[in-house]
Amino acid sequence: MKVLKFGGTSVGSAERMKSVAKLITDGEKKIVVLSAMSGTTNSLVEISDYLYKKNPDGANDIINKLEQKYKQHLNELFSTDEYRQKTQEVLDGVFSNIRAYTKDLFTLFEEKVVLAQGELMSTNMVTNYLQEQGVNAVLLPALDFMRTDKNAEPDPVYIREKLAIQLQKYPDADIYITQGFICRNAYGEIDNLQRGGSDYSASLIGAAVDAKEIQIWTDIDGMHDNDPRVVDHTSPVRQLNFDEAAELAYFGAKILHPTCIQPAKYANIPVRLLNTMDPAAPGTMISNDTEYGKIKAVAAKENITAIKIKSSRMLLAHGFLRKVFEIFESYQTSIDMVCTSEVGVSMSIDNTKHLNEIVADLKKYGTVTVDKDMCIICVVGDLTWENIGFETLAMKAMKDIPVRMVSYGGSNYNISFLIREADTKRALQSLSDTLFNNK
Numbered sequence: 001m002k003v004l005k006f007g008g009t010s011v012g013s014a015e016r017m018k019s020v021a022k023l024i025t026d027g028e029k030k031i032v033v034l035s036a037m038s039g040t041t042n043s044l045v046e047i048s049d050y051l052y053k054k055n056p057d058g059a060n061d062i063i064n065k066l067e068q069k070y071k072q073h074l075n076e077l078f079s080t081d082e083y084r085q086k087t088q089e090v091l092d093g094v095f096s097n098i099r100a101y102t103k104d105l106f107t108l109f110e111e112k113v114v115l116a117q118g119e120l121m122s123t124n125m126v127t128n129y130l131q132e133q134g135v136n137a138v139l140l141p142a143l144d145f146m147r148t149d150k151n152a153e154p155d156p157v158y159i160r161e162k163l164a165i166q167l168q169k170y171p172d173a174d175i176y177i178t179q180g181f182i183c184r185n186a187y188g189e190i191d192n193l194q195r196g197g198s199d200y201s202a203s204l205i206g207a208a209v210d211a212k213e214i215q216i217w218t219d220i221d222g223m224h225d226n227d228p229r230v231v232d233h234t235s236p237v238r239q240l241n242f243d244e245a246a247e248l249a250y251f252g253a254k255i256l257h258p259t260c261i262q263p264a265k266y267a268n269i270p271v272r273l274l275n276t277m278d279p280a281a282p283g284t285m286i287s288n289d290t291e292y293g294k295i296k297a298v299a300a301k302e303n304i305t306a307i308k309i310k311s312s313r314m315l316l317a318h319g320f321l322r323k324v325f326e327i328f329e330s331y332q333t334s335i336d337m338v339c340t341s342e343v344g345v346s347m348s349i350d351n352t353k354h355l356n357e358i359v360a361d362l363k364k365y366g367t368v369t370v371d372k373d374m375c376i377i378c379v380v381g382d383l384t385w386e387n388i389g390f391e392t393l394a395m396k397a398m399k400d401i402p403v404r405m406v407s408y409g410g411s412n413y414n415i416s417f418l419i420r421e422a423d424t425k426r427a428l429q430s431l432s433d434t435l436f437n438n439k
């Protein structure tokens with residue numbers, strides 16, 4: 001069986017839902033994981049924000065607007081009163097559920113329930129639409145099988161067992177629709193897999209049913225509501241190894257949500273990225289296969305800050321790196337690139353919330369320099385150290401660009417450069433000319 005996931009923009013209007021319905025009704029049995037309609041989760045976050053701030057009027061304004069929008073969607077989606085009515089009743093329940101929270105104490109627990117409503121609505125709409133069209137589709141409630149454990153990590157054993165029970169209930173169904181993103185926690189409370197988490201749901205479901213393939217359908221400009229800035233992206237990449245995809249995921253490069261990679265990788269299930277706007281295109285295949293000797297992509301991430309600490313005491317000292325890293329850890333700031341010499345360490349971070357405190361603490365151990373407005377350029381492909389030539393090519397591409405740091409050898413799939421943000425375009429162009437167009 002295949003598992004197909006459609007993101008928020010792919011189900012973002014009645015029209016788009018109809019296209020998805022057409023796409024999935026090809027006679028093959030499948031599980032379809034849906035996001036909330038685009039913008040809905042953001043509205044639900046906003047509603048929660050008003051409720052935290054004890055402003056029920058603010059929340060009600062957004063709830064009313066959202067409800068109006070959904071009324072309109074239902075009118076456009078259904079052609080029979082029966083199915084429109086049936087779906088309307090579900091949405092009425094959803095909205096009265098949300099409204100109930102405007103009159104009560106609002107905590108993290110209630111917020112999770114509110115955030116779950118988007119996926120509950122979209123999946124009901126698509127399932128009912130399919131049934132109206134005469135398709136044998138059933139809705140599998142994710143809250144009955146998707147669960148996290150006490151460490152807030154998905155519980156694959158539970159998921160596999162409970163999902164199997166759900167599937168067995170409807171052996172004759174052609175299409176199983178379910179919600180991405182939402183789950184229950186170890187205490188049975190409604191929870192979620194974090195923003196953008198429906199890719200993760202699809203991957204977990206794929207692993208739980210030993211799927212033949214997991215397909216992540218997205219539309220070209222709408223992969224995640226929360227994508228980090230993607231500066232550039234080379235010509236379509238047809239095949240990636242999971243590790244190459246993981247390298248690129250940091251750049252939000254229209255690849256998978258980072259969390260989604262691990263379950264599929266371990267279960268050895270290929271993930272195919274497809275485009276709803278161009279369904280016939282082959283897309284990108286991500287699997288455990290490596291295309292040997294090939295450079296796959298170049299990606300960039302801006303707004304990077306480099307921090308260098310130099311200490312003559314580092315010479316022959318042990319424990320220096322630990323002390324430095326501990327400072328970043330104590331401010332919950334993750335380090336992305338690291339370069340060391342005998343007397344100094346340079347690191348890059350993308351979250352500067354605690355930069356001042358970090359720098360102040362680092363000064364206890366050495367001389368600190370900070371460079372802002374930097375950019376990480378990352379070349380991804382088969383960069384196993386035994387291969388020769390690729391490092392030189394990448395370096396050659398950077399010959400006219402001041403390079404602050406270079407990182408190579410951290411994985412078999414990556415070489416990264418830290419440069420000035422102002423040089424990003426030039427660097428990407430030069431790399432793509434040198435690596436892909438043999439210029």
Ligand code: ASP
Binds near residue numbers: 008180181198199
């Ligand atoms: N609806 C959720 C969000 O917008 C989950 C997802 O779309 O993947 O974050």
Ligand code: MG
Binds near residue numbers: 224
């Ligand atoms: Mg989304």
